[in-house]
Amino acid sequence: MNELNCDNWTSVKLGDVAFDINDRVANPSESGYECFVGLDHLTSGDFTIRNWGSTEDVTSSMKLFKKGDILFGRRNTYLKRASMANFDGVCSGDAYVLRFNPELLVDGYLPLILNSSELWDYTNAHSAGGMSKRAKWRDLANFEFYLPSKEEQRRIADILWAAEDVIVKNEQFLAEAEHYKQLMMRELFHKGIGHTEFKEDKKVGVVPVEWEIKKLSEISSIKTGPFGAQLHQSDYVNSGTPIITVEHLGKYGITNNNLPFVSDEDKNRLFQYILKEGDIVFSRVGSVDRNCLVSKREEGWLFSGRLLRVRPNQDKITPRFLTNYFKHEDFKGYMKKVAVGGIMASINTALLSNVHIPVPSVNEQKQIAAILTQIDETIAAARETIESTKALKMKLINELLSPHLE
Template sequence: MTLNLDKSTWKRVAFGDVVRNVNETVRDLESAGIDRIIAMEHMVPGELKISRWGSAESGTTFTRRVKPRQTLFGKRRAYQRKVAYAEFDAICSGDVYTFEADEIHMLGEFLPFLVQSNEFFDHALGTSAGSLSPRTNWRDLANFEFDLPPLDEQKRIADLLWAFERHRLSLGQQSVELLATLTRSALLQFESALGPEHRIADLCESVIGGVWGSPAGENEVDVLALGPKSYAGDVIYVDPTGSPTRSISRKQAAGRILREGDIVLERSGGSFDQAVGRVLIAGPDLPDTIPTDFQRLLRPDRSLVEPAYLFWKLRLDWLTGVTRDFARRTTNISNLAVPDYIARTLIVPSRRDQLALVDRVDQLIRAVAKAEDEARALGALRGAAMSDIFGGD
């Protein structure tokens, strides 16, 4: 994307000449009418909007005031790229700078995009000091030089970039609502299903533990071994891209190499915020791929159940927190009690009704994917615009 910008009227300035690092202290939050706390964990990389915050009622040692139209920048571990635009009064962590534009020279709505630019982050990273928790200081950030457009052009640029941002947020909300609709719809269909009940274990030809194997070339068969990253991004289908190559025996391979319709169940993993028990389903034309020892392979008996029907039941269990009832925690890792989990019963309706449910779910999934594809395309367009604006001639 090219904006055909005429930068001949832009002026070279230092960041500190047009931006103030405001360090206003608030001791009495109640008198100041402040009830929100912004910590580093409330700032999401790549997200300008602050959607989460803490409550002042729970107590805090933070004293730095945040005002609307300020741009927040996480000075600790700047490589995390935490930048946010304040829309409400709050207090924030001392690890967060509160930048305020000198509006004689720079518009407040232009500032967050400058701070989000690759050029600003390159400077911040280059001036960070410390090994375990590097920080960048205001003195070094103030020396960052860039070309500043006139105010009228800043307004035009900011309007364009905020339009990108609003549309991206809208697409994200659309995806969230579609997923909520999918969950509600599928739950209702499972709950209203009519047919015989079967134990989940009995609906499977086999339930097999995964293996890690040996280094590539050391055994009889080389395969791709699924790792924890296989679940990244809330995916549905098995994608072994980036998985390590491991070596196993022919006997191990015979039962564990994934076939279309196989379900991979997470046996160990998760966290306090994320339940264990995620599932993936194998699509066609996979390279030789196996689950590893923190997973279980469930191979549905197609004479009894459609693999996708069983998959969506298990996925809904995870989405709605059912798997937490079967989790046992050791240190920071949850382990799923698989025998108990798959001993539960499931109503299995006619083949026609199973396929109808799966088809309705697929329609919603395609709608979600369309919104996500549009969001990715918008992100690429926004990135190109940012490069054109802040990346020099």
């Protein structure tokens, strides 16, 4: 892109270029509009709305929005949610419906303004409330920024929407790759590789005749994390040995965000809860299907009392085969079904010990794991592309929309 011409940029307020629309729909389920958008459907940084619900069960009055309007999350503003609708529908009253002023803005430029760091810094500084900070339109309308000519707006919008298009396409590819992995797991965990004869087992379904069916306790050891009497949150320190909690069981592995730590003295005291590479940690409360494989990075860390540790007997079962089986939709559905309790469902060592696992030969386990690992590597590459493109997009928003501040 050629150097931007900043000579004709003018200072304006958000209220000059956007209108707050307050049209209402009394009975959304009978209105003819099919799509309902709540704040949970909005994702930080997304220029467009990609998720929505149905109006079928929406009985109270809602705001009306039209294609091209931007829904701006006015509650919990630290989540930075502002996305454009590509369809008509209704939305929660916790969102502002903003419509661009065509006399001053080109189509597609308002979402860029509303996703800039400068706008969100201003919004959070002018939001009120305690646990759930809210923004008021009268404050947002006074946000001042520099606005280029429409010609420059179009040039900037073309660049940033091209980056958005790359993100959307990669997210679609990622979803397809994840779906393909589930299909492959269903095939591999029921038919294996190269088998022609199968048997029906009431615990695991159809599997090759040669495969054994084992209780998890027969092929691994299972241990619950330290209970409150052994470890309290007050024992946590600012540095030392990390402790993995339920919050660190991510979709794609163990995360290291905001890890708590314990001292070397406490680590020695809790030596029986030290993790090894190849262990698998399970959530035992709440989302009982959440589990992650412990990598070399996490070896020597501890796990918390709300987790269970599965340590595979690697002479009988390989960690990568077992952790992939735990990610299989059939297994996840089974865990949710057998968990005890209501809203806070839970599992324990006894329940997990009695889970039945199909066990191929170790060689076939390695072959199955290798196939799924290749898919995982494709998924990881797509995720990396998405994250790097998102970072580039935000960098460009802040650079291209505020050239006077350089």
